[in-house]
Amino acid sequence: MKRWYDIKAASSGTHELLIYGDIGESWSDQSVVAADLVKDLAELEASAINVRINSYGGSVSDGVAIHNALDRHPAKINVYVDGVAVSIASLIAMAGEKIHMAENALMMIHAPWGAATGNAQDMRDAAGMLDRFAEAMLPPYSRRLGESLARSLITDGEDHWYTAEEALAAGLADEIDASLLAAAHFQLPSRFQRTGDTNMAEESPVEVPVSAQMQERNQYLQGIRAVNELPGTDPERRKRVLEAVALCELDPRLTRDECIERVTKAAYPYEAEPLNVLPTQPQHQPVAIYGDNRHHAEYAEAATDAILLRAGIPVFEPHAAVDDVRGQTLTQIAQAMLSHSRGGFGVGFGGGNPNEIVRAAMTTSDFPILLANTANKAVMLGFENEPASHRLWTREVENSDFKPVSRYAISEAPGLEEIQEGGEYTHGSLSERSESYELKTYGKKLAITRKAIINDDIGGFTRIPQAFGSAAARLEADKVYALLTGNPAMSDGTALFHADHGNLASSGSALSLAALGEGRAAMRKQTGIGGTGLLNVVPRYLIVPAALESTAEQLLASLVDPAKQNDAANPAWVRGLELVVDPRLDSVSATGWYLAASHMQVDTVEVAHLAGQRGVFIEERSEFDTDNFEIKARLDFATQVIDWVGLYHNPGA
Numbered sequence: 001m002k003r004w005y006d007i008k009a010a011s012s013g014t015h016e017l018l019i020y021g022d023i024g025e026s027w028s029d030q031s032v033v034a035a036d037l038v039k040d041l042a043e044l045e046a047s048a049i050n051v052r053i054n055s056y057g058g059s060v061s062d063g064v065a066i067h068n069a070l071d072r073h074p075a076k077i078n079v080y081v082d083g084v085a086v087s088i089a090s091l092i093a094m095a096g097e098k099i100h101m102a103e104n105a106l107m108m109i110h111a112p113w114g115a116a117t118g119n120a121q122d123m124r125d126a127a128g129m130l131d132r133f134a135e136a137m138l139p140p141y142s143r144r145l146g147e148s149l150a151r152s153l154i155t156d157g158e159d160h161w162y163t164a165e166e167a168l169a170a171g172l173a174d175e176i177d178a179s180l181l182a183a184a185h186f187q188l189p190s191r192f193q194r195t196g197d198t199n200m201a202e203e204s205p206v207e208v209p210v211s212a213q214m215q216e217r218n219q220y221l222q223g224i225r226a227v228n229e230l231p232g233t234d235p236e237r238r239k240r241v242l243e244a245v246a247l248c249e250l251d252p253r254l255t256r257d258e259c260i261e262r263v264t265k266a267a268y269p270y271e272a273e274p275l276n277v278l279p280t281q282p283q284h285q286p287v288a289i290y291g292d293n294r295h296h297a298e299y300a301e302a303a304t305d306a307i308l309l310r311a312g313i314p315v316f317e318p319h320a321a322v323d324d325v326r327g328q329t330l331t332q333i334a335q336a337m338l339s340h341s342r343g344g345f346g347v348g349f350g351g352g353n354p355n356e357i358v359r360a361a362m363t364t365s366d367f368p369i370l371l372a373n374t375a376n377k378a379v380m381l382g383f384e385n386e387p388a389s390h391r392l393w394t395r396e397v398e399n400s401d402f403k404p405v406s407r408y409a410i411s412e413a414p415g416l417e418e419i420q421e422g423g424e425y426t427h428g429s430l431s432e433r434s435e436s437y438e439l440k441t442y443g444k445k446l447a448i449t450r451k452a453i454i455n456d457d458i459g460g461f462t463r464i465p466q467a468f469g470s471a472a473a474r475l476e477a478d479k480v481y482a483l484l485t486g487n488p489a490m491s492d493g494t495a496l497f498h499a500d501h502g503n504l505a506s507s508g509s510a511l512s513l514a515a516l517g518e519g520r521a522a523m524r525k526q527t528g529i530g531g532t533g534l535l536n537v538v539p540r541y542l543i544v545p546a547a548l549e550s551t552a553e554q555l556l557a558s559l560v561d562p563a564k565q566n567d568a569a570n571p572a573w574v575r576g577l578e579l580v581v582d583p584r585l586d587s588v589s590a591t592g593w594y595l596a597a598s599h600m601q602v603d604t605v606e607v608a609h610l611a612g613q614r615g616v617f618i619e620e621r622s623e624f625d626t627d628n629f630e631i632k633a634r635l636d637f638a639t640q641v642i643d644w645v646g647l648y649h650n651p652g653a
Contacts, residue, residue, distance in 0.1 A: 007040055013047035015075075020052070023066070023088050024059025034062035038069040048076040051096065054251070056262060057087025060112045060133045064088070067140060070095035080177070081105045081164075083251050088112075090172075094140035101164040101173045104250055106243070109141065109153045109160045144171045161243060217256035221245050224263055240266040299325070300366070303333050304374045311462035313381055330453045334358050337367045358453050371448075375465040375631050376618040382469025383615045389582045390480040390607070393541040394639070395599035398611040399439055402636075406434040409603045409643030435491055437640040439610055442475060444468065445632040465618070468633040472616045478584065479639045480605055484543070484649070485588040488641070496641055497649040502526055508651035511544065511551055511593050513561050516574055519595045519648045526645040537602055537645055542577045543594040545585035548652075552579055552593075591652025603642035610636035 007017050024034070041049075051070065057063065070077050070092070079096030086108040093099055093107065101107065112133040134154050141150035153160050167173040225245050244266035248259040298321065305318040306325040315322075325333070331354040399405055419425060446464055487495045497504040502522055509515045523537040544552045554562055556577055561568045585592065596604050609615070619632045641647070 007044060014050065015044060015046040015048070016050045016052065017041075018052050019066075019089070019092065020054045020082075022058040023055060023092075024062040034059075034065040034069075037066055041069045041073055044073075044075075046075045048078065049073065050078045050080060051092070052080045052082050053085045053089055053093055054081075054083035055086065055089035055092075056084060056265060057089045060088055060137075062088075063091050064133070064136055067092050067095045071140075081107060081173070084108070084247055088137075091137055091140055093172075094144065098175065099167075099173045100175045100177050101167055103164050103176050103178060105164050106247060107162045107167050107172060109162075111154045111157055112137065159240065213256065214252065217248075217254075217259060220256055221248055221259060237267055299336060300370045300373070303328070303336075303370060304377060307333075307374050307458055308377060308381070308462055311378075311458050311466075313378060313462055313466060315377075315381075330458065331357055333370070334367050334453070337370060372618060372631065374462065378462045378465040379469040379472075379616045379618055379633060382466035382471075383473050384469075386470040386473035388473045388477050389580045390477045390605075392578065392580050393543070393596045393599070394480060394605045394607050395603070395642075396614070397606055397608045398614070399608045399638075400611045402439045402441075402610075404436050404438040405608075406436045407603070407606060407640070407642045408434045409645070435640055435642050437608070437638045439608060439636050439638045441634060441636050442472070443632060443634040444471075445630055447630050465631060465633070469616050472633070472635045475635065476607060476637060476639065477582065480607065481582055481584040483605060483639065483641050484594060484647075485585060487649075490641065490644060496644055496647070501644045503644050503648045505648075505650040508591070508653045510591070510653045511548055511555065511650075512563050513555065513570065513574060514563070515650055516542070516555075516577075516595075519650060520573070523595060523597065523645070523648050535602065535645055537597045539595040539648070540578060540598040540601075541580050541596040543580040543582070543585070543596060545590050545592070546581055546583040547586055547590035548593060549579075549581045552581070589652060593650055593652060595648040597646035599646070602646040604646040605639060606642050607639045608637060 007015055009015050049070070077096050079093045079099045081093060081099070081101040082105065083102070084106045085093045086106070087110060090107050090109050112130050137154055138147065138150055141153065144150075145153070162170060162172060164173060164176045168176055225242060241263055244263045245259075248254050248262060254262070298319070302319040302321040302325045305315045305322045306328070307330075308315050309318065309322065309326060328336070335357050417426065446468075483496070487497050489495055490501075494500050499506070502525065505515070505518065505522075509518075520539050523539055524534070526535045526537050527533055528535055542552060542556065555570075556575055556579055558570050559575075561570050580596075599605075613636060615635070617634045617636070619634070
């Protein structure tokens with residue numbers, strides 16, 4: 001964590017303490033940690049300390065500790081509110097014997113905030129702790145406001161903002177100083193410099209060029225201001241957001257991300273993290289911090305399922321809240337995501353035209369991610385639900401990269417030999433035959449326009465990606481069945497189905513019990529390495545073209561041999577075959593058929609995917625220049641016959 005405070009000698013006997021950050025450990029990477037600061041103050045010998053503050057507050061307990069350390073320090077404490085003193089930072093300001101505020105600075109006072117988890121007693125304990133913190137905060141404010149008004153400000157649950165003039169009139173400030181920042185004319189220190197390291201009141205103002213980052217930040221602030229001034233915006237939220245925007249505009253040292261953080265805090269002050277539990281204290285420790293909207297992820301999941309269901313795509317176990325979102329258009333979903341988003345373009349947006357809503361939503365990460373997740377689910381549903389008969393009988397594996405891989409067939413493993421008493425075990429080895437392949441990439445991208453979102457064209461995010469998934473599954477099946485019909489050469493130089501491999505019928509014959517018997521016998525007689533050792537391969541699948549589907553169903557389902565006129569029984573092994581039908585076979589032969597063994601017994605055909613990316617992988621990108629949302633579908637896979645002994649082909653008649 002970077003320490004975002006600095007104590008530096010300003011002149012003889014006078015030191016300057018800069019508090020430009022959030023109060024409390026774990027609040028941010030630029031925070032004022034009480035333990036460090038209190039220790040430094042205790043060791044500091046000074047007649048006067050000028051405390052300069054620009055902070056949105058943070059941890060109540062750390063702020064109280066810092067105030068007390070300043071209050072009891074023997075030095076004279078002068079406080080200068082350079083930008084904002086919000087929440088617990090305003091309490092620290094109360095330690096000043098004299099409080100100065102820049103003419104464009106702001107101060108805000110409110111009750112301590114927190115959150116808790118647990119049972120009812122935990123809630124009561126947390127509420128009691130917040131009340132005790134309020135009592136601890138009361139005396140410093142009371143010295144300047146009186147107890148009655150001070151108690152009201154820190155207990156009524158409202159945010160009480162004071163301009164410099166209002167703070168002076170109320171007694172919260174003693175003097176108003178000229179603004180430290182004058183538009184673009186000032187010496188701009190680095191974000192990681194301390195104020196004491198540079199003279200911010202240069203006698204000769206320097207024109208600071210506006211960087212690309214500053215332009216982006218200013219465009220963001222202008223967009224926030226424009227959106228929140230549209231009709232329909234919640235008035236209370238609008239007020240808080242526009243005040244935060246004004247503060248960011250006053251301080252050009254703040255980056256765009258820091259402005260987003262501050263605007264989000266103003267828009268959603270009640271989104272708090274669970275309370276810290278200190279190991280030395282059984283009670284919950286309230287901290288004034290902000291966190292993610294807990295409903296945000298739930299809404300996104302429900303919206304994703306709702307979009308799919310609206311498109312007629314079945315969803316297994318949809319989100320419980322899907323019915324609450326199902327009737328919303330894409331524009332309404334975009335608006336809801338904006339209202340949840342942490343610092344999104346339309347923070348506080350409650351109305352306006354669909355064009356601005358969608359444009360604003362696409363500048364955040366949340367809405368594009370929701371669209372991408374919807375497309376990804378649609379793609380995977382299309383991939384999984386597409387009829388893909390090859391998955392029944394092939395073996396799926398994962399490869400870690402795109403390098404060529406070699407697969408040795410199980411049938412090539414050496415057989416065991418008898419070891420005589422006291423005899424020596426000999427080394428076995430796989431044959432030199434192996435089949436090699438490497439993964440290849442297939443893909444397509446789709447651009448969806450902002451107009452399609454406004455028109456509620458959900459097909460762009462559902463039906464089309466679903467079609468991508470279906471196309472990917474068909475591509476896999478195309479490649480697998482092309483191996484059967486193409487009869488490629490194996491690593492031994494011989495075609496997959498060949499008399500030398502013992503897996504091709506000597507003459508084509510129609511699908512029948514007798515022909516199946518010949519195929520089974522051929523598979524059982526297959527041998528291992530060097531032609532030795534019967535493998536006794538058992539056929540498990542009957543693979544036929546669509547033209548033979550009815551014939552095959554009749555043959556496998558019949559209790560008797562359909563070719564006989566008597567009651568000759570149909571063998572159990574035939575009725576036990578699993579039928580696989582694929583029309584890709586018809587384009588080559590409407591009469592040929594195949595037998596395949598289980599890949600658990602011997603290797604047949606292998607389908608490989610890139611590790612961790614089985615099926616179609618989706619990537620998305622928002623196009624800034626065109627307002628398009630691009631979805632890219634990618635499939636990394638390969639398929640290869642590993643061994644011929646588990647496959648048999650009859651060309652038919």
